[in-house]
Each structure stands twice: as C-alpha cells, then as structure tokens.
Amino acid sequence: MQWQWENATAGAVAGFTTVAALHPLDVVRTRFQVNDGRYTQLPYYKNTAHALFSIGRAEGLKGLYAGFYPAVLGSSLSWGLYFFFYSRAKHRYQKGTEEHLGPGLHLASAAEAGALVCLFTNPVWLVKTRLQIQTPGSGARQPYSGFLDALRTILRDEGWRAFYKGLGPSLLLVSHGAIQFTTYEEARKFVITLRNKQRKDDNIVGDKALTSVDYAALGALSKFFAALLTYPYQVIRARVQQRPNTDGLPKYRDSYHAFKETLRFEGIRGLYKGIGPNLLKNVPASSITFLVYESVLRFLN
Template structure:
C-alpha cells in the first residue's frame, strides 16, 4: 500500500470514528450521567443524591433537575467521545499498518492487542482533561454546595485556578489502565469475532451460492460491537469506578476525598466490598452495549462510504 493511500485510509478511519462517537453520545448520554453518579456514591457523603436503581435515577434527575440534569456534561462528553473515537481509530489504524509487513497482511490476535493498547494509551493522554470536566459537570446537583461550573470553559479555568494544571490529569493512572485494557480487549474481541463471521459467511456462500451473501451488514456490526463491548466492560469496570472517584471536585477546604488510586481501592474495599467496584454497572451496560453497536454500525458504514467515494474519484 502506498504512503499516500495509507495516510488517506488512516484519515478515513479517524473521520468515521469521530462521526460514530458523536452519534453514540447523542443517543445515550442520560445513562452516562446516571452511571457516573452511582460510581462516586460510596454511601458516606450525605449531600449526594441516592437512587434505588437506574430507572429511579433517571426519573428523579428528570423531576428535580429537568433535561439539563439528564444532559449535564453533554458538551465535554460529545467533544471527548468524538475526539476519543476519532483519535482511537486513527492511532489504531496506524499501529495496525505499522505492524503489518505490507499493509495487507492479516494481523495475529497479539498484534491486534498491541495495536489497541498503543492507541488507548495515546488517546488517554490526549483526552483526560475533557473526561475530568465531564465527570465534574455530571456530579453537579441541586445539593452541591460548591459554586457550580457554568460549562466546559468555566470548569477548565476554575480547575486551573483553584487546583493547578496537574488537576486536569487526576485519574490518569486508572485511565491509562482502563483505556489500554478496555480498548485492547474490545478491539481484539471485535476483530476475532469479525474474522469468524466473515469465514462463516464465506463458507456458506461457497456451499450455497444462491443464498450466499458473504458481506457483513449492519446487524453483524451491531452484534460485533455490542458483544465485544460487554466483554471489555465486565473485565475493566473497576478502573472506571476508581477514575470517577479520583476526579471528584475537592471539598470546600480544598482536600480531595481520595488521594490516589490505591487509596480508592483500599477505602472502597473496606467500606463496600468487592461490589463497590461495580457500582453503576447496570446503566453502564445499558448505555454502552447498544452505544457500541451504534458506534460500529456508523463507523463501518461511514468507512465503506468513504472508500467507495475514493474509488469513484
């Protein structure tokens, strides 16, 4: 594959990933707000609202805070998701291209894993400040005692003023573990399942040419995206809880609730047990399994459209 074609293919991946990320957030954001609030509620802070379950949380937020509450942190979520998916697919495509000898050779599961891990680490370093702001905006409630942030810019400015620029990278350690492991598991699972479905369809088309469409469709992409996401969530979810608890706004005296990742692990296990590391997993699964299906449907179809447009030109 020539260098110019390789670069064009990588940018097509980035564009398709960015569009897919935006579509995902727009559809599923209220569940993301609920997930974040469940994650940080350790039962020991009484100015935080408590919810019985996911449905009760959505109804309570809608009643007390309205649509604004359900879409708290929406702009940084859109920005972060669009950047993350765009950069992820770009870095992932470049890594696969580099690991492949001639640009066309199929990669082994180990090289898919390495490509996804590399992409996850780079994306995490680029986007952590955006996710920190999103978490803080989502945690603002009518019970919040500290002056609320008015939006993304105000949050960034206030955090820099009150806590310094290093605060923008709170939670970076669990974020790195999360991005690397989650993305690696999801994309490796996706690629291996994709190959299995393609092989199955190819064999079926050879056995029955009249009923043998061996191309993948949107249903296939939905199944691949959803199932690979569920596998990644179940194995990496504790990192999300640790990150969310680290990224909370400090109390009015400037003292953070948790000092570092190990402090979160010790305190969570001490007061909540193993179940504490999976708080909010129900809205997380409800949000991310279908969201990942949407992402990969949009990504694959946009990518196919861009490739067809390039061929026509």
C-alpha cells in the same frame, strides 16, 4: 504517507452519534459510581429508571444532559483519535507482510492507540465527571457554570496537574479498548470465515459481506465482554476525579486509596456500582458506534 483520515472521520461521527443518543444513562452511571455514602453525598436512587425519573423531575433536561458538551467533545475526539491511531498501528504492523494480523498484534495496536488517546483526552473526561455529579445544593463550593468555567476554575484553584487526575486508571482502561477491539476483530474474521465456508458448501460464488445487523451484534458483544472485565477501573477513576472538599483536600488521595477504601467499606459490589446503566448505555452504544463507523468508512472509501 497515508494518514487514514477516513478512519478518524468515521470514528468521530460514530462517537458523536453515540453520545447524543445515550448521554442521560452516562449521567446516571457516573452518579452511581461516585456515591459512596461517605465522602460524596448525592441523592438516593433505587435503580436506573428511578434515577432517570428523579434527575428529570428535580433538575430537568439540564440535569439529564449535565456534562454533555465535554462528553461530545471527548467522545468524538477519543473515537476519532482511537480509530486513527489504531488503523495507523495496524498499517505499521502489516507493512512488509501479506499475512493477516493475529490477536497479539490487534491487541498491541489497540493498546497503543488507547494510551495515546488517554493523554489527549483526560482533562475533558475530568471536567465531564465533575459537571455530571454537580447537583443543586450538593455542596458549599461555587458550582461550575459550564465547560469553560470548569477549565478556568480547575486551573486556577488546583493547577494543571489536576487535569490528569485519574490518568492511572485511564491508562489501565486501555485494556478495555484493547479487549474490545481484539474481540471485535477476531469475531468479525470468524463470522466472515463461517459465512464464506457455508456459501462454498452451498456452491455459491463470491464472498459474503457482513450486514448492518452483523456489525451491530459484533459491536455489542465486544463491548459487553470488555466492560465486565474492566469496569472497576472506571469506578476508581470517577472517584479520584471528584472536586476537592471546601478545605481543598481531595476526597481520595490517589487511585490506590480509592480502591482500598471502596473495597474496605463497600466490598466487591462497590467496584461495580453503576454497572447496570453502564451496560444499558455502552452495549447499544457500541453497536451504534461500530455500525456508523463501518457505514461512514464505506461511504468515504
């Protein structure tokens, strides 16, 4: 059996590169997402630039890179597993046929990969969220000293089930990856077909391979489209994953409660809090990810 290790390696390298370059924007996005002005009290930020400046001034580089270790671990693991499971699913659906996979099977492959990744990585993302919104003087609870301390404290105080808070929205966010990968695959096929048709019309022999700029543009386009459609799930997940109050009660009982309360007190805009830094981070991040992925994959092959 061919295990597609090249896909997993390329995905992991791409994920690490992305996180290392753009993590401060992820911190800003998470703080915007959870700051509802009611249950969570965080410093007031006017916009992304003000947030970056304020965090850097008040908390230093440590604040801008809060939750960096679980972010690197989670992203590298997620992208590695995602590309691995995705390529395996496509290989399975492709078996026995010479035809190219259509949008439906690309969607099914991406959804299957995303669901499996969620089960493996939800505890890591929960810890990342809590570390990112942990600010000096933000509460009476003893702050986590780091990733391992957070894991131990959560297991001791809340039990193993706490690691799967926000799993519902995470599974719904599988649609994000499915939409992104399907858009990427279909757009890539369209561009290749268009380029080759143009070369044929110009009587140029041979197929035209995509360039690094093409991969970067396709990655950005697919991420932008997927983000607009699925962003509210990210807001709900971040709010559900917050640390309980000092009395041990969660700020939101479950995902439905978080959705209802957000819509009730903040309206539709509340479901899109942090969309600015999210796009600033993830659109170029997706360009970097797919560019590195395709480059590493070509090198390994």
